[in-house]
Amino acid sequence: KAGVTQTPRYLIKTRGQQVTLSCSPISGHRSVSWYQQTPGQGLQFLFEYFSETQRNKGNFPGRFSGRQFSNSRSEMNVSTLELGDSALYLCASSLDWPSGRLLHTQYFGPGTRLTVL
Amino acid sequence: DAKTTQPPSMDCAEGRAANLPCNHSTISGNEYVYWYRQIHSQGPQYIIHGLKNNETNEMASLIITEDRKSSTLILPHATLRDTAVYYCISHQENAGNMLTFGGGTRLMVKP
Numbered sequence: 001k002a003g004v005t006q007t008p009r010y011l012i013k014t015r016g017q018q019v020t021l022s023c024s025p026i027s028g029h030r031s032v033s034w035y036q037q038t039p040g041q042g043l044q045f046l047f048e049y050f051s052e053t054q055r056n057k058g059n060f061p062g063r064f065s066g067r068q069f070s071n072s073r074s075e076m077n078v079s080t081l082e083l084g085d086s087a088l089y090l091c092a093s094s095l096d097w098p099s100g101r102l103l104h105t106q107y108f109g110p111g112t113r114l115t116v117l
Numbered sequence: 118d119a120k121t122t123q124p125p126s127m128d129c130a131e132g133r134a135a136n137l138p139c140n141h142s143t144i145s146g147n148e149y150v151y152w153y154r155q156i157h158s159q160g161p162q163y164i165i166h167g168l169k170n171n172e173t174n175e176m177a178s179l180i181i182t183e184d185r186k187s188s189t190l191i192l193p194h195a196t197l198r199d200t201a202v203y204y205c206i207s208h209q210e211n212a213g214n215m216l217t218f219g220g221g222t223r224l225m226v227k228p
Binding site for chain 1: 216
């Protein structure tokens with residue numbers, strides 16, 4: 001079974017631009033979560049989607065948004081990019097929701113490394 | 118989730134056991150201890166978790182002290198492929214997917 005896939009793997013943008021990242025969950029998984037990982041802040045939760053609805057949201061500004069499609073694929077968007085948005089953005093999929101019932105049911109993708117210049 | 122503290126780095130000889138400590142002195146009774154690892158350029162990978170009792174699976178063993186204020190992840194026969202950053206986190210079951218990782222321990226397995 002294929003794992004979680006994220007595209008693109010690497011991205012370079014400049015301040016003020018916007019970016020859209022894509023995540024395809026494991027086949028049959030219906031919940032997708034997004035995380036931001038930086039050396040200074042570690043791994044931080046962005047939001048979680050299930051059945052095309054946002055179920056949980058982390059403490060990030062409104063510039064960060066996401067959505068989930070009927071096939072469970074998810075996208076996240078960051079508008080008006082800032083230098084501090086440079087990070088590894090990770091997507092994780094789970095079979096169902098509340099998928100956090102047991103954390104180990106969550107499978108991570110390889111991430112998209114975003115660099116903002 | 119309770120705060121966890123781990124040493125920033127450790128070395129281990131290939132073939133020897135790697136013992137990675139974690140302090141979680143403020144952990145509450147319904148919080149599990151989870152261990153993940155992240156190999157360079159990959160997403161985090163679940164290793165093991167436990168509540169009170171020691172746990173073992175095909176990847177590792179988890180030893181939790183009786184007072185639950187600390188735990189140790191044991192990789193019984195470390196290989197070069199175990200070189201990674203290891204994260205110890207505490208998390209309530211049924212609390213959703215909202216993981217937060219700290220700095221973790223960078224384990225270097227040397228030949």
